[in-house]
Amino acid sequence: MLMSSLSNVILENSPETILAVFRIKDRDSGENRKMACYIQENLPFLLKLSVDNFYMLMTEGALDRENTSEYNITFTVSDMGTPRLQTEHSISVQVSDVNDNAPAFTHTSYTLRVRENNSPGLHIGSVSATDRDAGTNAQLTYSLLPPPEPHLALASLVAIDADSGQLFALRPLDYEALQALEFRVGAADRGSPALSSQALVRLLVLDANDNSPFVLYPMQNASAPCTELLPRAAEPGYLLTKVVAVDGDSGQNAWLSYQLLKATEPGLFSVWPHNGEVRTARLLSERDAPKHRLMVLVRDNGEPPLSASVTLHVLLVDGFSQPYLPLQEAAAEQGRGDALTLHLVVALASVSSLFLLCVLVFMAVRLCRRSRAASLSGCAVSQGHFPGHLVDVSGAGTLSHSYQYEVCLTEGSSGTSDFKFLKVIYPSIHAYGPGGKSEGNPTF
Structure with a gap:
């Protein structure tokens, strides 16, 4: 062969x-x-x-x-x-080998958890992918894919190691601001052409007990303390008020309990631990003080627990028709306000009285001068060319009136002096009898 x-x-x-x-x-x-x-x-x-x-x-x-x-x-x-x-x-x-296989993640999606307030650079988990190819075709590089929401600054929150696929929170995460974060990671081989795949990562931020309870009622930052009115005829278990508080955390970190810390009369009031209701524990008597001060503690169920305190002011009244009696501090403040008001009223009355007195003096002086001038002045009747009889000038029986004027001159005045005043003297008119004769003489 x-x-x-x-x-x-x-x-x-x-x-x-x-x-x-x-x-x-x-x-x-x-x-x-x-x-x-x-x-x-x-x-x-x-x-x-x-x-x-x-x-x-x-x-x-x-x-x-x-x-x-x-x-x-x-x-x-x-x-x-x-x-x-x-x-x-x-x-x-x-x-x-030929680069004919894309990388494959071990899971299509990953769920990672990190507790809030983590230290920067904390390892929060890893993703892993494999490639069936060989050599450089199987060498993988990991990366974060751009998020679909452009406003999400993903690169400032997490990072991924390109070789190992390990994920590092870049800064401390806050549960109250971000509870969950979803993003995608990619794995690409080094073949030619390169092949890649991606997986979904869901990052859950776990709550830490970093928020103290916040009291909504009664308000502690008000200028004047809130006072609760309690009738003396209240029965045991009477609902006086309710402390309302919230916690920014979640789960057991947000479970709140209430406890009475201090009271002017310890046995008179009780606080329900689960809802913050403040109720009377017994009947009131005449020996009970009219004013009471309670301090209520609000605590969460976190580890370690965080708490806040609130102060209640209680005023005993005979009935709700009784005028409200302020506390000693409020009464003192009101007294100072009343004194200031009184001073302002007195000052205003003094100024008004002084002004009125000045007006009266001025008027009295003027009247006195006029009276003296009138007593020293003389009055002369000017005869002139004013006839003292009546003349019929119309031919229709109409009488023409003759007038005299009284000229009053001041003391020491001469004929060329100005008139002080003129006064018209109306004559007494007598009707004519039969035959056109007058039945009486005209008088002036």
């Missing part, structure tokens, strides 16, 4: 490729010289006879290196003589 050509390495995915060409011969003659050559069955190869005992070994179809990377082929040659003689020859064929 003479091999004229032989290649023991072949690329996968290479159908109908010739691996070897060889010739067989037998030194006998006649029927003893006739020969047959064959290979074992169930191999993806064909042995073809051409002419003059030349054979070709070729692939039957595409080979898959990932299934079988090496084949051992045995050639068996037998003559037709009696007894038949045969010989065997074996070769090894290596199937070289």
Whole structure:
């Protein structure tokens, strides 16, 4: 058996490729010289006879290196003589790799968990992928894929090691700001052309007890404390008020319990631990103080627990129709406000009184001057050319009136002085009797 050509390495995915060409011969003659050559069955190869005992070994179809990377082929040659003689020859064929397999992640999705307030650079988990190819075609590189939401700054939150696939939180995460984060990672081989795949990663941020309870009612930052009114006739179990608080954490870290820490009268009030209701524990008596101060503790169920306290002011009243009596501090503040108001009112009244007094003095002086001037002045009646009788000028019985004017001059005035005032003196008119004679003399 003479091999004229032989290649023991072949690329996968290479159908109908010739691996070897060889010739067989037998030194006998006649029927003893006739020969047959064959290979074992169930191999993806064909042995073809051409002419003059030349054979070709070729692939039957595409080979898959990932299934079988090496084949051992045995050639068996037998003559037709009696007894038949045969010989065997074996070769090894290596199937070289082609980059025909993309990387595959061990899981299509990963769920990782990290507790909030983590240290920067903390290892939070790993992703892993494999490639069925060989050599550089199987060398993988991991990367973070751009998120679909462009506003999500993924690169500032997590990073991935390109060679190992390990994921590092870059900065501390806050559960109250970010509870979950979804992103995709990719794995690409170094073949030509490179093939890649991707997987989904869901990062869950676990809550840590980093928020203290916050009291909503009663408000602790108000300018004046809130006072609860309690009627003296209240029965035991009377609901006075309810402390309302919230916690920014979640789960058991947000479970709140309430406890009465201090009280002016310890046995008078009780606080329900699960809902914060403040109720009376007994009947009130006349000996109970009119004002009480309670301190309630609100605590969460975290580890370690965090707490906050709130102060309640309680005022005992005979009934809700009774005017509200402020606390001593509020009363003092109100007293100072009332005193200031009183001072302002007194000052305003003083200014008004002084102004009124000035007006009265001014008017009195003016009146006094006018009275003195009037007593010293004289009045003269000007006779002039004013006739003292009545004349009929219309011929229709209409009487024409004559007037006199009283001229009042001030003391020391002369005839050329100005008038102080003029006063018209109306005459007394007497009707004429029969015959046109007057029944009375006109008077002025």
